[in-house]
Amino acid sequence: MDLETITVNQKVISAKKLKKMFGHLDLRDADLICPIRDVMATVSDKWSTLIIMYLGYYPVLRFNELKKKVYGISNKVLSERLKQLEGDGYLKRTMYPEVPIRVEYELTDFGHSYLQRLIELTEWAQKYKECVLSNRANSQRK
Amino acid sequence: MDLETITVNQKVISAKKLKKMFGHLDLRDADLICPIRDVMATVSDKWSTLIIMYLGYYPVLRFNELKKKVYGISNKVLSERLKQLEGDGYLKRTMYPEVPIRVEYELTDFGHSYLQRLIELTEWAQKYKECVLSNRANSQRK
DNA sequence: AAACTAAGTTACAAAAAGAAACTTAATGAA
DNA sequence: TTCATTAAGTTTCTTTTTGTAACTTAGTTT
Numbered sequence: 001m002d003l004e005t006i007t008v009n010q011k012v013i014s015a016k017k018l019k020k021m022f023g024h025l026d027l028r029d030a031d032l033i034c035p036i037r038d039v040m041a042t043v044s045d046k047w048s049t050l051i052i053m054y055l056g057y058y059p060v061l062r063f064n065e066l067k068k069k070v071y072g073i074s075n076k077v078l079s080e081r082l083k084q085l086e087g088d089g090y091l092k093r094t095m096y097p098e099v100p101i102r103v104e105y106e107l108t109d110f111g112h113s114y115l116q117r118l119i120e121l122t123e124w125a126q127k128y129k130e131c132v133l134s135n136r137a138n139s140q141r142k
Numbered sequence: 143m144d145l146e147t148i149t150v151n152q153k154v155i156s157a158k159k160l161k162k163m164f165g166h167l168d169l170r171d172a173d174l175i176c177p178i179r180d181v182m183a184t185v186s187d188k189w190s191t192l193i194i195m196y197l198g199y200y201p202v203l204r205f206n207e208l209k210k211k212v213y214g215i216s217n218k219v220l221s222e223r224l225k226q227l228e229g230d231g232y233l234k235r236t237m238y239p240e241v242p243i244r245v246e247y248e249l250t251d252f253g254h255s256y257l258q259r260l261i262e263l264t265e266w267a268q269k270y271k272e273c274v275l276s277n278r279a280n281s282q283r284k
Numbered sequence: 285a286a287a288c289t290a291a292g293t294t295a296c297a298a299a300a301a302g303a304a305a306c307t308t309a310a311t312g313a314a
Numbered sequence: 315t316t317c318a319t320t321a322a323g324t325t326t327c328t329t330t331t332t333g334t335a336a337c338t339t340a341g342t343t344t
Binding site for chain 1 (some may be wrong): 145146147148152153156158159160162163164176177178179180181183184186187188189192196197199201228231232246251252254255256257258259260261262264265266267268270271273274275277278279281282
C-alpha cells in the first residue's frame, strides 16, 4: 500500500487550519463545527453525491434518466434528495408542462463549485480504494 | 452572495475529470462510481466526519472525550463509527488495561491523508455556509 | 460491602430508507 | 368512446438504521 507520506509538518498544518476554522473552540465545543453539521451533513450522503457527480458528467438529466444512472435509488429518495439539493441551491429544476410532463435537472454554478471539491475527494477515494478495501477485509477476518 | 465565478471552461474540466475517472461508463452505468459507494459513503457521514476532524485537532482522544467533543453522538453510534473507521484504517485504537480501562484513539497516516481532503471540503463549506442557509430559508418560505 | 470509573453493550423506541402500487393529465390507439 | 400509455412524482407499508437509556465489567477507593 503506497500511501503518500504524511509528515509531522503536514499534521501541524492540518491542526492549524482546524484551529483557524474553529478557533472559538474553547467557548463552546458544541456547535463549532457547524459547517459540517449545517452544510456538509445534508449533501455528503451517498445519493446526493452520486446525483451531483452524474449532473457534472451529463449537464442535463431528467428524473427517470437520473434514476437509471444513480443505480439503486428509489423514486421516493431521489425525489427527496432532488428537493433538498434544489432548496440548498446546488441544482435547478425546470419543468416543461408538456404531456407527459418533462422535468430537467442541472447543476447551478454553486453546484459546480461544490462538484469541484467533490471531484477532488473522489480522486482521493479512487486512489486509495484498494487500501481501504484491503484494510476492511483484514479487519473483518479477525 | 459572492459566489466564485464558475466558467464554462471549469465545467468542461470537471466533466473531463469525471470522464477520466469513470471512463468505463458506457459498459455498465451501475457500479462505475464505486469509489463513492465503497469508500466515501462509509466515512462521509456527519459523525465520522466530526470524529476525524476532532482527531485532527486533538491528536489523541479517549472514548468519553470524543463523546463530549462530538456533541450529540450516542455511545452506540460512537462505538460503531470508531470500529468502522478503525477497520477501514483511518484510526488506531490503543487500549491500556488499567482500571478503569483507558482507550485512546488517534488518526493513522491514512486518516491524516483523508483529513487533508476533508479540511478542504470544510473550508469550502465554511465559505459558502451563509449562501446555503439563505437558499434553504428562501426555499422553505415558499 | 458499597460506590466509583471508563469503555463500551444491550434492549427497546423512533426515524429514515426502500419497495411497490397509485396518481395525474393529455394523447393516441382500438 | 373507452382504454392504454407516459413522465414525474406521491403514498402506503415494510425493513433498516439511528437514537435513548439502562446495564455490564473489574479492579479501587470509602
